[in-house]
Amino acid sequence: MHYRYEAGVYYAPYNGGYRVVPAPVQAVVPSLPAGYETVVVDGTQYLYYGGNFYIPYQDSYQVTAAPPGAVVTNLPEGCEQVQMDNVTYLKYNNTYFQPVSVNNQPAYEVVNIE
Numbered sequence: 001m002h003y004r005y006e007a008g009v010y011y012a013p014y015n016g017g018y019r020v021v022p023a024p025v026q027a028v029v030p031s032l033p034a035g036y037e038t039v040v041v042d043g044t045q046y047l048y049y050g051g052n053f054y055i056p057y058q059d060s061y062q063v064t065a066a067p068p069g070a071v072v073t074n075l076p077e078g079c080e081q082v083q084m085d086n087v088t089y090l091k092y093n094n095t096y097f098q099p100v101s102v103n104n105q106p107a108y109e110v111v112n113i114e
Contacts, residue, residue: 072110
């Protein structure tokens with residue numbers, strides 16, 4: 001499928017036009033918008049923007065699966081609240097985030113849910 005990408009948002013053909021879609025894993029983009037976060041998990045550096053995680057790839061950036069344990073400070077619009085075992089998670093693009101506090105500030109940690 002051919003996607004369009006602009007300012008951190010992915011678009012796919014739909015009904016003669018385009019609609020916003022989740023980032024396809026392994027997609028490669030030339031740059032990331034200002035405001036991305038750098039996150040290190042188990043010694044690997046990830047870049048995070050708009051609910052998507054990236055790794056450096058040649059002179060570009062490649063979309064990768066969300067690494068469990070990554071902690072980010074913001075989530076994109078459109079997250080769904082999911083209640084499991086009396087815990088509330090936020091779900092975006094099949095990734096589950098658990099609200100946490102870092103330095104007394106709200107943050108969100110990627111968790112594995114099976």
